[in-house]
Amino acid sequence: xxxxxxxxxxxxxxxxxxxxxxxxxxxxxxxxxxxxxxxxxxxxxxxxxxxxxxxxxxxxxxxxxxxxxxxxxxxxxxxxxxxxxxxxxxxxxxxxxxxxxxxxxxxxxxxxxxxxxxxxxxxxxxxxxxxxxxxxxxxxxxxxxxxxxxxxxxxxxxxxxxxxxxxxxxxxxxxxxxxxxxxxxxxxxxxxxxxxxxxxxxxxxxxxxxxxxxxxxxxxxxxxxxxxxxxxxxxxxxxxxxxxxxxxxxxxxxxxxxxxxxxxxxxxxxxxxxxxxxxxxxxxxxxxxxxxxxxxxxxxxxxxxxxxxxxxxxxxxxxxxxxxxxxxxxxxxxxxxxxxxxxxxxxxxxxxxxxxxxxxxxxxxxxxxxxxxxxxxxxxxxxxxxxxxxxxxxxxxxxxxxxxxxxxxxxxxxxxxxxxxxxxxxxxxxxxxx
Amino acid sequence: xxxxxxxxxxxxxxxxxxxxxxxxxxxxxxxxxxxxxxxxxxxxxxxxxxxxxxxxxxxxxxxxxxxxxxxxxxxxxxxxxxxxxxxxxxxxxxxxxxxxxxxxxxxxxxxxxxxxxxxxxxxxxxxx
Numbered sequence: 001x002x003x004x005x006x007x008x009x010x011x012x013x014x015x016x017x018x019x020x021x022x023x024x025x026x027x028x029x030x031x032x033x034x035x036x037x038x039x040x041x042x043x044x045x046x047x048x049x050x051x052x053x054x055x056x057x058x059x060x061x062x063x064x065x066x067x068x069x070x071x072x073x074x075x076x077x078x079x080x081x082x083x084x085x086x087x088x089x090x091x092x093x094x095x096x097x098x099x100x101x102x103x104x105x106x107x108x109x110x111x112x113x114x115x116x117x118x119x120x121x122x123x124x125x126x127x128x129x130x131x132x133x134x135x136x137x138x139x140x141x142x143x144x145x146x147x148x149x150x151x152x153x154x155x156x157x158x159x160x161x162x163x164x165x166x167x168x169x170x171x172x173x174x175x176x177x178x179x180x181x182x183x184x185x186x187x188x189x190x191x192x193x194x195x196x197x198x199x200x201x202x203x204x205x206x207x208x209x210x211x212x213x214x215x216x217x218x219x220x221x222x223x224x225x226x227x228x229x230x231x232x233x234x235x236x237x238x239x240x241x242x243x244x245x246x247x248x249x250x251x252x253x254x255x256x257x258x259x260x261x262x263x264x265x266x267x268x269x270x271x272x273x274x275x276x277x278x279x280x281x282x283x284x285x286x287x288x289x290x291x292x293x294x295x296x297x298x299x300x301x302x303x304x305x306x307x308x309x310x311x312x313x314x315x316x317x318x319x320x321x322x323x324x325x326x327x328x329x330x331x332x333x334x335x336x337x338x339x340x341x342x343x344x345x346x347x348x349x350x351x352x353x354x355x356x357x358x359x360x361x362x363x364x365x366x367x368x369x370x371x372x373x374x375x376x377x378x379x380x381x382x383x384x385x386x387x388x389x390x391x392x393x394x395x396x397x398x399x400x401x402x403x404x405x406x407x408x409x410x411x412x413x414x415x416x417x418x419x420x421x422x423x424x425x426x427x428x429x430x431x432x433x434x
Numbered sequence: 435x436x437x438x439x440x441x442x443x444x445x446x447x448x449x450x451x452x453x454x455x456x457x458x459x460x461x462x463x464x465x466x467x468x469x470x471x472x473x474x475x476x477x478x479x480x481x482x483x484x485x486x487x488x489x490x491x492x493x494x495x496x497x498x499x500x501x502x503x504x505x506x507x508x509x510x511x512x513x514x515x516x517x518x519x520x521x522x523x524x525x526x527x528x529x530x531x532x533x534x535x536x537x538x539x540x541x542x543x544x545x546x547x548x549x550x551x552x553x554x555x556x557x558x559x560x561x562x
Contacts, residue, residue, distance in 0.1 A: 137479070274475065279536075298499045307492070307499070 054415040055387040058364040058406025059201070060121070060148050060227045061258070062250045064338075065410055070252040070325045079321055088294040094317065095292035098280040101324040108229070108327075109244040110237025111266035115277035117320035118312065121227055121247025122151045124263035125195065125274045126158030127310055128245040131265070132193035132221040133164060134274045134309065135242075138164045140190045142220075144178055146200035148227055149395040155195075164192075173398070175356025176204040176366065178211055187218045197225040198238065202366050202392075202404065203346075204359035205235060210312055212240035229323075230342055230408075231362045233335035243267045252326035253319055262316035262323060273299060276310030345407040345416070352420035356402045363407035366392060366399065369423060374403045378424050384418055435463050436555075439521045440531055442505070442545055443554035448506040449529065450537075452545055460533040461493060461524065461542060464558045469495035472524045477513040484510060486488055486544050491534070493524065502534065506544045512536040 007013060014022065029041065029187060055063050074080065078093060097132060098116045105114035118124040129141045141154055141159070145168045152168075159166045169186050170179040178196060187194070194215040198206040208224060215222040224238040226246035238244055249261045267275050273296070281295030301308040342363035356366035367389070369377060374391035381388040390403035396402075407416060447465035451458045462464045467474060473477050474494040484490045484504040487557075517523060523532040533555040549557065 273476070298494050304499050307501075 053387050056389045056405045059404050061255050063410050064250050066252045067329045069329050070322050073325045074321050095280050099292050101320050104327045105264050108232040109266045110239030112267035112269040113272050116315040118263035120261040121263040122154040124245035124265050125151045126155045128223045128243045131274050136192040138190050138192035141193045142167050143195040146171045147197040148201050175359040176202040177359040191220040193221045193223050199231050199362045203361040203364035208238045209240050219339045230339050233339035248323040251323035260319050262319040275363045276312050278315045341409040345411050349407045349416045366402045366404050369401045377402045380422050395426050437551040439551045441504050442548035444505045446503045448505045454476050455539050457537045457539050458533045459535050466525050466528045471496045472521045475517045478510050480510050482510045507537050507541050508537040508539040510535050510540050
């Protein structure tokens with residue numbers, strides 16, 4: 001075979017690869033072993049990966065159960081292998097699932113129209129902000145410090161070359177919710193949008209109606225962000241918002257080291273022509289049957305060129321489909337029960353700790369550490385196969401010794417008790433003496 | 435198609451009717467015919483300042499979106515609200531009921547550089 005390729009050795013096949021990426025020793029495998037033995041060997045190596053850990057991390061990515069139905073559907077070849085349908089209307093199956101996705105997102109958010117999905121929650125935020133700039137003809141946005149810090153970084157990256165000033169406003173140090181007085185002070189007639197998140201980065205549920213009133217009084221739009229979609233199963237839809245932008249990772253999308261996820265933007269019908277992203281509509285075919293089509297494509301880059309609403313020309317079809325199947329499996333009642341379990345578990349945990357804020361929360365909250373350093377607590381927890389909460393001081397220097405903890409339907413009571421114990425220095429000493 | 439004598443035209447297929455210092459602006463019959471069924475009209479808010487030759491809005495049909503270039507400079511004082519609910523009127527009566535905006539002209543002399551009906555007719559060629 002090497003002769004046919006005109007090569008003198010197998011080594012020559014790999015000569016084009018840079019030396020530093022090559023393994024220069026023989027593989028640590030016995031030569032001449034069977035395929036069965038090789039598979040066996042790698043299964044054993046895979047089993048050495050750390051498993052069986054309980055995680056109390058939330059902060060934008062949540063450990064929720066993925067019903068087996070999700071992969072059963074999304075791994076079907078018809079969905080798994082197809083890209084954005086260029087000849088869209090021939091892919092009625094794909095368009096049907098996207099239409100279902102949009103419909104369910106509207107029901108959850110209280111908006112009139114939702115797009116076919118965005119790359120993820122963080123990129124949906126600047127897209128929503130730029131949409132508000134187009135709608136209002138203003139240029140500045142005001143963003144709450146309780147919006148996920150990484151989302152705010154992404155917003156600033158987009159804003160840098162958009163001529164879109166981005167300013168923060170504060171939270172109340174006792175409740176952890178929006179400081180509406182600070183918002184009112186910083187709002188001006190150049191402000192296109194006020195951006196808030198609920199539940200916010202500290203897990204605190206915001207009063208959307210009151211912030212909407214303040215924003216609308218000055219002619220600004222209200223953009224409501226969500227990172228924990230499961231909360232929508234229990235909380236009132238943020239219907240006072242003008243634009244809702246969020247992350248759907250909680251809906252059966254595996255954490256996977258940070259992606260791929262799926263975001264979404266939903267809005268009121270009157271703003272639809274300024275909305276970015278693809279949109280599937282319902283129509284009738286030539287025989288009068290219900291059918292689906294891509295609609296309002298004139299907003300998009302392939303038609304409107306530099307005047308398009310966004311440079312997004314696609315959606316996260318497969319990942320969004322996971323969310324669609326998830327929403328279908330749980331249904332309205334199931335999602336509510338799931339949200340109630342999250343609420344109950346997080347409140348069980350908070351009852352054993354000292355919450356940092358007094359505001360109402362859903363499934364995550366900040367707890368203070370009684371003087372122990374958050375890192376010490378997390379190191380101790382790791383030994384018990386527990387991944388502790390997120391120390392907040394990295395993003396919020398004023399919140400030293402505060403840890404953001406999350407409990408979901410997956411969190412077991414015994415593990416929560418262990419976390420509570422690690423937070424309590426007295427009990428820890430007793431243990432050592434025993 | 436016979437283009438009304440009282441209007442002045444641009445090569446970008448807008449028309450303007452001057453009455454005192456107010457110019458009423460629309461798109462031509464030729465423009466609507468080329469665009470096809472019009473589904474949406476995006477117009478500036480009253481108070482917006484516009485410049486001759488610069489975009490003042492856009493017209494969207496089932497096949498394309500086209501900029502509307504302002505034939506004169508000035509300030510938008512009124513927009514045709516009926517078009518937001520009934521954009522198809524642009525296909526029915528582009529030189530009359532489906533006017534787009536009224537502009538208080540800051541440089542009425544700009545009118546002199548626009549095409550008369552016969553010249554525009556020649557520019558777009560014979561049409562049916």
